Amino acid sequence: MALKCGIVGLPNVGKSTLFNAISNNKAEAANFPFCTIEPNVGVITVPDERLHILEDLVNPQKVLPTTIEFVDIAGLVKGASKGEGLGNQFLANIREVDAIAHVVRCFNDDNIVHVDGKVDPLTDKEVIDIELQLKDLESIDKKISRIEKQAKSGDAKSKKDLAILQKYKQHLESGNNARTIDLDAEDKKSVADLQLLTAKPVIYVANVEETALPNGNEHSERLKEGVKDENAEVVVVSASIEAQIAELEDAEEREMFLSEYGLKESGLNKLIKAAYSILNLITYFTAGPTEVRAWTIRKGWKAPQAAGVIHTDFEKGFIRAEVIKLEDYQKYKTEVACKEAGKMAVEGKEYVVHDGDIMHFRFNV
Numbered sequence: 001m002a003l004k005c006g007i008v009g010l011p012n013v014g015k016s017t018l019f020n021a022i023s024n025n026k027a028e029a030a031n032f033p034f035c036t037i038e039p040n041v042g043v044i045t046v047p048d049e050r051l052h053i054l055e056d057l058v059n060p061q062k063v064l065p066t067t068i069e070f071v072d073i074a075g076l077v078k079g080a081s082k083g084e085g086l087g088n089q090f091l092a093n094i095r096e097v098d099a100i101a102h103v104v105r106c107f108n109d110d111n112i113v114h115v116d117g118k119v120d121p122l123t124d125k126e127v128i129d130i131e132l133q134l135k136d137l138e139s140i141d142k143k144i145s146r147i148e149k150q151a152k153s154g155d156a157k158s159k160k161d162l163a164i165l166q167k168y169k170q171h172l173e174s175g176n177n178a179r180t181i182d183l184d185a186e187d188k189k190s191v192a193d194l195q196l197l198t199a200k201p202v203i204y205v206a207n208v209e210e211t212a213l214p215n216g217n218e219h220s221e222r223l224k225e226g227v228k229d230e231n232a233e234v235v236v237v238s239a240s241i242e243a244q245i246a247e248l249e250d251a252e253e254r255e256m257f258l259s260e261y262g263l264k265e266s267g268l269n270k271l272i273k274a275a276y277s278i279l280n281l282i283t284y285f286t287a288g289p290t291e292v293r294a295w296t297i298r299k300g301w302k303a304p305q306a307a308g309v310i311h312t313d314f315e316k317g318f319i320r321a322e323v324i325k326l327e328d329y330q331k332y333k334t335e336v337a338c339k340e341a342g343k344m345a346v347e348g349k350e351y352v353v354h355d356g357d358i359m360h361f362r363f364n365v
Contacts, residue, residue, distance in 0.1 A: 003296060004069040005203075005275050006097035010124050013105040014207040014239035016040075019072035021242035022268045040072040046272055046283075046294070050326055050356060054285060054292045057329060064293040066283060068272060071097055091135050091197065099201045099275055102128060103239075106219035107209040121206070121223040132197040133172045139194045140169050164190040172198070180230060201278040203233040205271065210238050214262045233274035237267030282355035285326075286310070287335075303351040307361040317365035321347045324358045335360075 009015045023042020045065040055063050073093045094100065104121045144165050150158035164187050171181045177198035178191075191199070204227055206220035216224075216236040224234050245266050248254045258266065276282070280299040284306060285292065297306050308315030324335065328343040338344050353359070 002067070002069060003099075003275065003279070003281065004071060004097045005099045005101050006071045006073050006094050007101045007103060007205075008073050008094060008128060009103035009205075010105070010127060013103045013124070014107075015103045016072055017243055018103060018205070018207065018237065018239040018267075019070060021239060021246040022271070023070055042070045042072070043067050044070060044268070044272075046296075047269055048283060048294055050283075050285065051292060051294055053326065053330060054287050054358070057333060058287045058289065058292055060287070060289055060292045062291045064291055066294040066296045068275060070101070091132070094132070094197055094200075095195050097200065099203065099279055101203045101205050101271060101275070103205045103207055104223055106206040106217060106223060106236075107212070107238075109209070119219060121219050122226045125204070125223070125226065129177060129198070130175075133175070133177065136178055136194075136196045136198050137169065137172050139196065140165055140172065140191070143191075143194060144169070161190045168196075177202075177230070201232075202230070203235060203271065203274045203278060205267075206234060206236045207239050208236055210241055210261070212236075213238055213241065233278050235267065235270045235274050237270065239267075242267045282353070284353050284355070284357045284359050286360065287329075287358050288360075297353060299355075301353055302349060303347055303353060303359075303361075304349050306353045306359065307363065310361070313365045314361050314363050317363040318349060319362040319364055321351060322360040322362070323347050323351070326356045326358060329358055 007015050007019055019040060019042060023040075023044055045067055048065060051063055051065055071093060102125065104124055105119055106121050108119055144162065147158045147162055147165075151162040164183065167183065168178060168181060168191060172178065178196045179199050179201065181188075188199075204223060206216060206223050208217055208220055212220070214236070220234075220236050227234060241261065245254055245257060245268075248257060254266070258264070276296075281296050282299050283294050283296055285294055287293075295306070295309050297309055303321040304315045304318040307318055307321070323345045324338045324343060328338050328341075329335075332338045332341050332343060335344070
């Protein structure tokens with residue numbers, strides 16, 4: 001499954017610098033708003049040490065990691081929901097992503113203009129929130145207008161949907177994001193067709209200066225405190241450091257560079273982990289002489305669903321899954337040895353796939 005993460009934020013917060021660093025695509029980074037007019041898309045391989053372990057064990061012809069798409073969406077401004085700053089176009093781009101990486105300026109630099117003249121991460125966050133909430137209210141109001149007549153005529157489903165829409169309307173008008181509403185999963189289906197912008201999972205990316213690594217600064221701490229009730233992830237990065245890391249081709253050089261700043265991993269790795277966490281994603285593997293490959297699925301998926309990610313025929317004609325745990329593969333070295341040691345489990349349609357499972361599917365269509 002293809003995962004798409006949209007990078008949003010006010011102008012001059014470091015979005016395009018971060019995007020350039022993590023994707024190696026050179027979106028124009030400039031000290032003025034709207035330097036990114038069309039959304040830039042970077043497809044990035046997801047780092048996973050387990051792939052290297054399997055590669056050493058299996059010696060395949062090729063290794064295929066899973067990928068994540070980052071979409072650099074132009075800087076939003078006040079009035080974006082009404083079309084200011086080409087806002088309608090950019091808001092439509094956000095609607096298409098699975099998760100939002102909201103870059104927030106948490107650094108002081110007199111050489112980089114702030115659109116409001118001062119650095120205040122919570123105020124900046126609220127500007128984006130309000131614009132997205134206003135756009136969501138517009139979508140809610142349109143649907144209310146469409147179904148009010150059916151609801152008044154006594155249609156049970158329309159009456160229920162209308163009541164849920166009114167709850168969302170009140171929640172948004174109170175300055176809250178749709179993702180924080182207290183409704184069960186079944187009720188939330190009433191607005192699923194609207195793809196509400198503020199219902200999308202969010203990762204706040206606190207962009208700090210180099211000297212604030214690895215733990216952040218007072219600005220990033222204020223941001224963390226301000227979003228603690230949102231069920232959101234917060235990642236502290238320095239876009240300028242990520243840009244320097246991107247220039248280093250040698251893995252050993254990168255490790256040395258990171259260690260100089262007290263970092264165990266890059267901001268990109270932290271961002272990808274946060275995206276997987278907030279979207280409840282896990283990885284399973286297929287391994288053979290032709291290829292070792294990583295596959296991304298939702299946590300809680302059963303074996304036939306996981307098989308369907310490879311090909312729909314695998315899910316339709318699913319018979320069974322043969323599953324080996326990575327630690328067993330490491331211990332016994334080969335698939336045959338794992339099977340002989342009783343470490344290859346044969347699982348049926350109800351098996352819930354675990355992160356790191358090595359799987360082989362039997363199917364018939």
